[in-house]
Amino acid sequence: MQAKMRGFLMVLCIAVLLLHTGCTKEAAVDLENSVPGYPIVVNNYDSEGREASYSYQRPPQKVLSTYPGATELLLSLGLDANIMATVAPYGAPPEELGKRYDALSILQAAFIPSQEEIFAMQPDFIIGWAHNFSASEMGEVHNWQERHIGTYVVPGTLQHIQPTIENSVYPFIADIGKIFGIEKKAQAYIDACRSEVTIIRQKIGTVEKRKKVIILQEHGKSTYSLYGNRYIIDDIVQKAGGENLVQEQTSFVGPERVLGYDPDYVIYVSYSLEPGKNLSDAEVKEKLQGNPEFHSMKAVTEGRIINVPFNDVNNCNERVIEAMKKIAQGLYPDKFL
Numbered sequence: 001m002q003a004k005m006r007g008f009l010m011v012l013c014i015a016v017l018l019l020h021t022g023c024t025k026e027a028a029v030d031l032e033n034s035v036p037g038y039p040i041v042v043n044n045y046d047s048e049g050r051e052a053s054y055s056y057q058r059p060p061q062k063v064l065s066t067y068p069g070a071t072e073l074l075l076s077l078g079l080d081a082n083i084m085a086t087v088a089p090y091g092a093p094p095e096e097l098g099k100r101y102d103a104l105s106i107l108q109a110a111f112i113p114s115q116e117e118i119f120a121m122q123p124d125f126i127i128g129w130a131h132n133f134s135a136s137e138m139g140e141v142h143n144w145q146e147r148h149i150g151t152y153v154v155p156g157t158l159q160h161i162q163p164t165i166e167n168s169v170y171p172f173i174a175d176i177g178k179i180f181g182i183e184k185k186a187q188a189y190i191d192a193c194r195s196e197v198t199i200i201r202q203k204i205g206t207v208e209k210r211k212k213v214i215i216l217q218e219h220g221k222s223t224y225s226l227y228g229n230r231y232i233i234d235d236i237v238q239k240a241g242g243e244n245l246v247q248e249q250t251s252f253v254g255p256e257r258v259l260g261y262d263p264d265y266v267i268y269v270s271y272s273l274e275p276g277k278n279l280s281d282a283e284v285k286e287k288l289q290g291n292p293e294f295h296s297m298k299a300v301t302e303g304r305i306i307n308v309p310f311n312d313v314n315n316c317n318e319r320v321i322e323a324m325k326k327i328a329q330g331l332y333p334d335k336f337l
Contacts, residue, residue, distance in 0.1 A: 042056065046140065047131060048160075054150050054151065068087060069316050071089075133153060163230075169316050200240070200325050203328070212265075213242045224258050225250065226261075241328060242331055245261050271309070
């Protein structure tokens with residue numbers, strides 16, 4: 001019995017020693033590969049807007065972006081080399097980023113790759129629209145995180161909040177700065193955006209009677225959508241001195257629904273079918289004024305149309321500030337002389 005006990009204790013000691021040695025080795029490897037300032041935890045969301053956090057051990061090196069606005073932000077922050085693949089831009093990217101965007105690996109999928117394609121690419125970070133992370137599209141956030149792949153839902157794409165520049169754009173930029181360890185550069189970007197917003201609002205000044213608008217997007221075959229307060233363009237319009245007559249998003253309706261409003265201005269969210277191109281202001285005006293369905297809308301017949309490309313208001317970066325400026329200039333041209 002004593003011999004058996006001594007044997008058992010010896011085996012137990014060896015097991016403990018091996019376990020201790022293994023842990024020590026693993027800790028040494030982690031210490032060797034550690035990155036200053038990491039790990040960091042970033043709080044984000046899943047597709048339904050529920051909070052989901054992730055611990056980053058180092059800056060992501062193989063980024064898959066299915067949101068062009070995120071791709072543009074990464075480029076603006078000098079993270080070209082970290083982008084493994086992305087989708088094509090919605091229209092024309094900013095002129096200063098055009099060549100760099102073209103140099104990226106563009107996915108063949110029009111909007112998102114399949115889950116099988118993502119597995120094959122083996123990214124370490126995926127960023128996209130909220131709905132991209134549903135089970136029926138790219139897959140749920142927690143499934144990727146369990147595979148040690150970071151995920152990030154762009155806040156401005158969540159449907160459970162009323163997105164604003166303050167709660168969507170600035171936090172997005174700040175989070176990207178934190179994830180990639182470039183907080184100072186990201187803060188400088190935010191400060192530049194804040195400064196531009198301040199300048200625009202100072203130019204507008206006090207508005208006694210806000211210009212009434214509808215925010216219209218055409219889908220073809222006499223179907224339209226009217227943007228409500230669940231999209232960031234609503235906040236942009238308010239900051240630009242406008243009043244959106246539509247409170248709730250109205251999607252894929254006929255012209256008669258649109259004609260139920262009598263706006264001072266129509267803000268037209270345009271989208272070109274030609275890749276890499278935006279519709280010009282002249283093209284949009286001709287398009288709307290040439291549409292017999294809107295001949296009874298005074299704002300259209302009198303040419304009070306403000307063209308805002310889809311990619312300007314669905315990027316959650318500095319482009320939304322540019323869109324705000326264009327809308328403000330369209331509503332109150334005399335204040336920008």
